[in-house]
Amino acid sequence: MVGSVATVPCVQPTAARAADRVSAVSLFKGRFLQVPTQTPERHATSRPASLARPPACLTFSGWARQRGQEAYGGGDGDGVGEWTHERERAVKDDDCTELLRWAAPRLRLRLEGFHRVRGQVCKRLGRRLHALGLPHLAAYRERLDSDPEEWAVLDALCRVTISRFYRDARVFDALRDELLPALLESSPVLRVWSAGCASGEEPYTVSILFRLGLLPRFPRARLELVATEADGALLARARKGCYPRGTLRELPADWRTEAFPGSDTEPCLTPEYRNGLIFLHEDLRARMQEGPFQLVLCRNVAFTYFAPSLQREVLAGLVARLAPGGLLVIGTRESLPEGGVDLERVAGALPVFRVPVSR
Numbered sequence: 101m102v103g104s105v106a107t108v109p110c111v112q113p114t115a116a117r118a119a120d121r122v123s124a125v126s127l128f129k130g131r132f133l134q135v136p137t138q139t140p141e142r143h144a145t146s147r148p149a150s151l152a153r154p155p156a157c158l159t160f161s162g163w164a165r166q167r168g169q170e171a172y173g174g175g176d177g178d179g180v181g182e183w184t185h186e187r188e189r190a191v192k193d194d195d196c197t198e199l200l201r202w203a204a205p206r207l208r209l210r211l212e213g214f215h216r217v218r219g220q221v222c223k224r225l226g227r228r229l230h231a232l233g234l235p236h237l238a239a240y241r242e243r244l245d246s247d248p249e250e251w252a253v254l255d256a257l258c259r260v261t262i263s264r265f266y267r268d269a270r271v272f273d274a275l276r277d278e279l280l281p282a283l284l285e286s287s288p289v290l291r292v293w294s295a296g297c298a299s300g301e302e303p304y305t306v307s308i309l310f311r312l313g314l315l316p317r318f319p320r321a322r323l324e325l326v327a328t329e330a331d332g333a334l335l336a337r338a339r340k341g342c343y344p345r346g347t348l349r350e351l352p353a354d355w356r357t358e359a360f361p362g363s364d365t366e367p368c369l370t371p372e373y374r375n376g377l378i379f380l381h382e383d384l385r386a387r388m389q390e391g392p393f394q395l396v397l398c399r400n401v402a403f404t405y406f407a408p409s410l411q412r413e414v415l416a417g418l419v420a421r422l423a424p425g426g427l428l429v430i431g432t433r434e435s436l437p438e439g440g441v442d443l444e445r446v447a448g449a450l451p452v453f454r455v456p457v458s459r
Contacts, residue, residue, distance in 0.1 A: 195237045196222035200258075202241065205407065207255050208385075213405040217260045224257045259331060260405070261298040265305050265343070266350040268399075268432045272305060274447045275395075276313040279427060283394045284318045286425075293393045295384045295418070296401035297327035300338025301347060306397070307373045308351070308359045323376045330383035339379050342368040384414060391421030396428050403434035411437040419443070419455060428453045 197211075197218065204211045214221060225237065234240050244250050266272050284290060290310065294303040303325055310323045329335045344366050348356050360367040382389075384402065402414045418428055419441045428443065430436070430451045436443065443453035 193222075196225060199225070199237050199241060203244070203254060206251070207258065208407045208410045209258060209405050210407050214258070214260070217262075220260060221258055228253070228257060256331070258405070261331070261334060262400070263298040263301040264347040264350060265301045265308075266352070267301070267305075269350055271429060271432065271447075271450055271452065272309060274450055274452065275427075275429075276309050279447060279452065280310075280314060280395070281317065283425065283427075284314065284321050287394070288318070288320045289322050289324060290314075290395065291391075291393045291423070292323065292325040292395045293389050293391075293397070293421070294325065294327040295388075295396065295398040297329045297335075297338060297379070298331075299334050299343070300327065300341065300379070301343070302397055302399065303327035303338075303377055303379075304341065304359075304369055304373060305351070306395075307375075307377060308355055311373060312355050312358060325376055326378045326380060326389055328380045328382040328384065328389065330381070330385075332381055335379055335381050340368070341374060342366050384417075385410065388417045388421060392423035392426065393421055394423050394426045396422060396426065398428070398430060400431040400434065403430050403436065408437050408439075412440045415440045422455060425454060425457075 200214060200218070200221070201211050203209075225240070229235075229237070229240055232240070232243065234243065244254065280290065292303075292306055294306065297303050306325060307323065310321070315321060327338065329338065343360075348360060348367075351359070359369055359373050361370065380389075384398070385406075396418050398414070398418055403411055406414060415437060422428060427446065430453070432451055434451060436453070442456065444456045446452050446454050
């Protein structure tokens, strides 16, 4: 969701974990998705674990049969086979776009949000076809019509998460230099919610910024930060706190050295920067944290991928959890939905908003 929606997605399409499938199915029962009314009432947890996950490997003759092509060329020993560039291109073009156009309204997503990342989603769909032994996307659409629980899997495949530390540096510079100091002058406790935190790069960026950029000026200040994410695999990585060096390149150099010491190719964040952080497995479409928060970050998830009506619902919930004078930060390529809550920008053209004081 988030930020939260790039990413490898929340669930690897070839073999979704049972726990993730259960979590996704439970969200459907929370009615944030428009699914067929025949959705079974029993919860997926009542099924044996072997049935709660899709088949890991099934042979099939070819999803691209209508093009007269073989489905895969040669195996690598794992039984999955190698998808050629031609096959991936076929999945992610016309047929895939048509499926997404049909499915997006039912998932309360907007097709336009996938313009830059559609190819990634389509590759996952190709692997999902392989896992299910289906010959083409038309057959997958039939599967969706006949199996309501498959919609939860498709929803997971559509989550796109691209994240790195200090992403959109000008936003974090403004938070460090002007916006957060103004909040800390009136309260020593900074409560922050990172909604759709992906692998943890965003909340850990806030923690590093707080300790290295704000504590020297506000030694009595305290950070309380909760980060939520719908994808269990990404959340596990966030809790581990170890990252490839490429994701750290936008951090200020001295902060990078301080927070990620050593020369490992995948260094781990030092423990002090994890203090005060809580990671929770939640989807903001189904549940939101209790406020109030001085800062809410919801970037590159809700206002990129969600349908306008769902965007307005999420925006209202986020704003309701802001403390007086609190700040909402969205992605630099995002805009707030029309007809939503009236907010004002507080950092020029940067996507940082607050409720107008006159309200």
